Amino acid sequence: MIIAIDGPAASGKGTLARRLAEQYGLRHLDTGLTYRAVAAAMLDAGRSLDDVGAAVALAHQLDLAHLDAKRLAAHDIGEAASRVSVRPEVRAALTQMQRDFAQQPPGAVLDGRDIGTVVCPDALVKLYVTASAATRARRRVEELAEYGVAADEAAIRADLERRDERDMNRTVAPLRPAPDAVLLDTTEMDIEAAFRAAVEIIEGARRRL
Numbered sequence: 001m002i003i004a005i006d007g008p009a010a011s012g013k014g015t016l017a018r019r020l021a022e023q024y025g026l027r028h029l030d031t032g033l034t035y036r037a038v039a040a041a042m043l044d045a046g047r048s049l050d051d052v053g054a055a056v057a058l059a060h061q062l063d064l065a066h067l068d069a070k071r072l073a074a075h076d077i078g079e080a081a082s083r084v085s086v087r088p089e090v091r092a093a094l095t096q097m098q099r100d101f102a103q104q105p106p107g108a109v110l111d112g113r114d115i116g117t118v119v120c121p122d123a124l125v126k127l128y129v130t131a132s133a134a135t136r137a138r139r140r141v142e143e144l145a146e147y148g149v150a151a152d153e154a155a156i157r158a159d160l161e162r163r164d165e166r167d168m169n170r171t172v173a174p175l176r177p178a179p180d181a182v183l184l185d186t187t188e189m190d191i192e193a194a195f196r197a198a199v200e201i202i203e204g205a206r207r208r209l
Contacts, residue, residue, distance in 0.1 A: 003026070004123035004178070005128075026109050027108040031111065032111075034062060036081040039077050040071070042058060086172065132187045
């Protein structure tokens with residue numbers, strides 16, 4: 001059982017993915033963290049973010065079961081990840097690792113930007129989770145506050161909008177809904193409402209099997 005959740009940053013897809021994984025007894029992978037982990041490893045090693053060979057080698061060394069979400073949430077790592085993630089060679093290496101993760105029994109919930117379109121196109125359920133830029137900026141500020149990091153909401157919103165533009169217009173695996181994805185706009189939803197809506201969609205898909 002594979003559930004693919006795509007959408008822009010801070011749309012609520014990560015929180016939703018974790019809740020769904022718990023609900024269905026599946027493993028969870030935030031694929032954005034895999035790109036952040038490669039970027040962090042590049043920064044730690046003092047390597048140029050344009051060194052594709054080093055990035056691919058470091059990608060192959062990742063342990064997907066031990067990604068430090070708190071450390072990888074840092075803004076500089078996010079910016080570096082955005083540069084690393086546009087490299088086709090890096091994406092190919094991480095995509096295969098993500099696929100392998102998803103295929104292990106009993107299945108998994110993966111969230112990211114190209115799960116339904118590239119990583120797991122045959123997933124049982126594909127959700128495209130979105131929200132307004134203003135809502136996403138507020139959520140990101142609240143998320144960073146949980147990690148003890150202060151952030152300017154206007155700057156965060158501008159950064160999210162830049163990332164949206166970059167992700168939607170990149171040549172390799174652009175951010176977009178899969179043709180058969182169900183759109184879930186969480187702008188006016190709290191996590192409980194979004195969770196209930198997602199479970200209803202998943203249960204509908206299971207009944208149609």
